[in-house]
Amino acid sequence: MTDRTLYIVTCGAPLAARVADGVSAARSRGWNPYVIPTDAALPWLESQDLADVPILTGNRKPTEAKRAPKADAIVVVPATFNTLNAWANGNANTYPLTTLCAALGSRTRTVAVPFAKTDLAGHPAWLASLAVLRYAGVRVVDPHDGSTASLDPVESGTGDHIAESFRWDWVLGELEPAGETRGP
Template sequence: MTTSRTLYLFCSAAPPVFDVARVIEAAQADGWDVCLGLTPTASGWLEESLGGLATLTGHPVRSEYKRPGEADVWPPADVILFAPATFNSINAWALGLTSAFVLGVAAEGIGKRVPTVAMPCVNAAYVRHPQFEQSLATLRAAGVTVLYGDSGFVPNQPGEQRPEGYPWRIALDTVSAVAAPQP
């Protein structure tokens, strides 16, 4: 009997979030049971699609913490993918600021040793801020696989659109590579 593994897909409010349904379908084709978590702004951007995304995943889309004592509506994660991860999300996560649900679960995932992959989505102006490289180094030192630069996302100039799009396939392939082997 084959059981699917659980992928927590966490997304910040960046343009690639609008491709999330296609990404979920690709992850499901790779054998993942996908649970979708969004930052509050990303949830607002996708508000009209949340019901359809919940149907697609078979799980509620989450952007808020559950109340104490409430049962968790998601199965435990086998792996976490945080993409697109904005400048704000990367820095808050690295600093341990967990006001947003996805940041809290990603931070806790480090402590639980859940294999975690992050792929930023930031423009070249943001990456010039000194905190960004420090945050990437902090996440890498904590065991997060960061797909940035030649091995993942390459920043574009502010306002520049990329015709080839966000490298989602690199992220999904990396998720499969870092996840513990299926029993």
């Protein structure tokens, strides 16, 4: 049994096809994961075996109890152009965005894996949003190689290949204090 809660926010891009792997990797490192998909990510989750992992969608009703404990950390895998820009601008108009905006305000450890095609990553808002999120303490991980020092856009048609090569330890390792690892 673990007492560390991890929210896995996922957006609609090929890397969302690896959420089940992320759940497994998180559990092996002592996290209790909850999945929070954007509407665009839901089709990517349909064919995955997420077993007993809570999938939180939509806002709860005022009469409903909280659905999850407070997060100790949050990962956004993948973070698409739309979500990343809305998050950086403080737009909390969906449950995933509200979760992400609240994480910035509460200084919850957060790691994002941006996933935007070259033409979108060339838009000026992209670089500005990345700068805002980094300034706020979000660790940004390149989906190509796990780098935190650089970030390359996703060339059109390569998303599935990048998703296949992606390693969840790149993300989860950023949540651990320097020099500390948990699990196998």
